[in-house]
Amino acid sequence: MASLLLKGGTALIHDTSDHVKAIKTDILIEGNKIAKIEPEISASPTVEVIDCTDKIVSPGFIDTHHHLWQTQLKGRHADELLLDYMITGNAQSSNFTPADFFWGELGGCLEAISAGTTTVVDHAHLNYSPEASKLAISATVSSGIRSIFCYCPTSRVASWKPFSMSRQPLEPWVLTTLEELAGQAPFGDGRVTLGLAFDLYFLGKDVVASVFSKAKSLGIRTITSHYVRNAQFSLASTAELLHGFGLLDESILLSHATGATAEDARLLKEANAHVSTTPSTELQMALGQPVCFRDDLPGMQEQSSLGVDCHSNNAGSVVGEMRLALQAARGTWNDKFNEKGKAPKVVNKTVEEVFNLGTIQGARAVGMEDQIGSIAIGKTADLVIFDGTTPAMVCAAQHEPVAAVVLHSSPADIETVIVDGNIRKAAGRLGKVEVDEIARKEVGKATLDWKDVARELLKSREALQRKIQDLDFVEAKKRMIRGYYIDESKLVDEI
Ligand SMILES: [Zn+2]
Incomplete structure (x- = not known):
């Protein structure tokens, strides 16, 4: 790994109070x-110099909730709600081969890197x-992302005709594979660590406690679960449930937390558990108002971070989610005044606050604030370099760089992405992928260009489409609603 010198850029550096200074x-x-x-x-003669004149050097973005395998499903969910997506998106994992997962995952990781994650x-x-x-995992390692x-x-889906879910989500191989992987982790020079994702709370306290305890005994430090309190998902509180099980602690990262009460927020804060807000899916799929800027939930903003959730549904960009989170919160806030015939005197929330959700607060959500999330001596070199002279960035980058990143930039303005000291995007293009040893046989090549990845994704998408196109989504959705005991009387056309 060569030394790199970033010369003459404007760096976005956090101070001890989380204020971001452009230096x-x-x-x-x-x-x-x-x-x-x-x-x-x-x-020095051995150092590679990157000229950063007229460029913004930002901490790399941290995405705390993402289903990276879903690349081949992109474009399918634009006009769908959660219960539609559960069938047309989530349940389609049943039609993926292991090779499909490899390419989907690699595509998801590379889109994320290209967008500065x-x-x-x-x-x-x-x-x-x-x-x-x-x-x-092998695809993740190959991509170079952390x-x-x-x-x-x-x-797991047991059958599509008729649609049914497996009654045995915890077959013995599931936990023995976890043990095996934990024995091999971390992967990719330490960049890829193992966490646990868990949504099987219907299995009851004893099973949940034993799975969590096994995960922790295997060295796992992050446990993440979906958590939505509404009529489409569950009215129960995962925060209360975990607290009641004695399992709510700093290892817990809950995605969404939409519909949370002030008591839920209090429990999360007290336990130093964290939340990942994913504005695109939350706003579109009626999960509820993003909680990251809900001041009626004391402590929630401090425990929050940002996630992309489904790049099958929306762009895989943390900056895109920053923008949506900020402007959606402002819209809701402003409406409270407008509805009473008044007007706010000051704007609600700042670009700095939302920038922090996608950087330093993401690092805190995974207990890695001593390593990532800001630019500081001794931290890992996870950095994003924006060109400040593109049509989108010019003048904004020179006047207020944080605003330029949050409100003006797109992935096209990102010239360079460095992860763990390695350049993964340069001159605006993704670098070569070195295929991890485990996947070499599947891939048949040691290195891949993005074009190679895109070609394989298209082949995989076509094969999947042939399996998907004749499935009865309407019937499957009905059966899933019944299977999850969702109260159908609450699903209405208008209110
Ligand atoms: Zn999700």
Whole structure:
């Protein structure tokens, strides 16, 4: 790993109170760490210099909830709600082969890197066989992203004709595979660690407690679950349930938490558990108002971070989710005044607050704030370099760089992405993928260009489409609603 010198850029540096200062400085990277941050660092002959004149150097973005396997399903859910997606998206994992998972996962990771995500929490609900999870991990390693791969004992589809779910989500191989993987973790020079994703609370306290205890005994530090309190999902509180089981602690990362009460927020804060807000899916699929900026839930903003959730449904960009979270919260806030014939005197929430949700607060959500989430000496070199002179960024980048990133940028303005000291995107293009040893046989090549990945994704998508096109989604949705004991009288056309 060569040393890198980022010369003459404007770096977004957090102070101890989480304020982000735009500072003109050089940054020296040695190995995978930030070694120096000083105004003038001279280049030694062995160092690779990246000219950062007119560029913004940002901490890499942290995405705390993402299903990275779903690339082949992109474009299917644009006009769907949660219960539609559960069939047309989530349940389609049953039609994926292990190779499909490899390509889907690799495509998801590479889209994320291209959009500046350097760390992701992968809720990997793809576990149809030991091989499925192993190839997904191998794809993650190959991509170069930093990931907490949250292995997921998954509710599996047993049959499509008629639709039914397996009654045995925890067959013995599920936990023995977890043990096997934990014995091999971490993967990819330590970049990919193992977490647990768990949504099988219907199995009851004893089973839940024994799975969590096994995970923790295997060294797992992040346990993530979906948590939505509404008529489409469950009116019960996962926060209360975990608290009641004695399992609510700092290892818990709950995605969404929409519909949470002030008491839920209090329990989460008290336990230092965290939340991943995913505005695109929450707003579209009627999960509820994103909680990250709900001031009626004391402490919730502090415990929150941001996730992409489904890149099958929306762009895989943390910055895109920042923008939506901020403007949706402002819209809701402003309406409270408008509805009473009044107007707010000050704007609600700031670009800095939402920038923090996608950087330093993401790091806290996974207990890694000493390693990632901000630009500081000794932290790992996970950095994103924006060109400040593109049509989108020019003038904004020079006047207020955080605003330029949050409100003006797209992945096209990201010139360079560095993960763990390695350049993964340069001159606006993804670098070569070095295929991890485990997947070499499947791939048949040692390196891949993005075009190779895209070609394989298209082949895989076509094969999947042939399996999917004749399925009866309407009937499957009806059966799933009954199977999950969702109160159908609450699902209405208008209110
Ligand atoms: Zn999700």
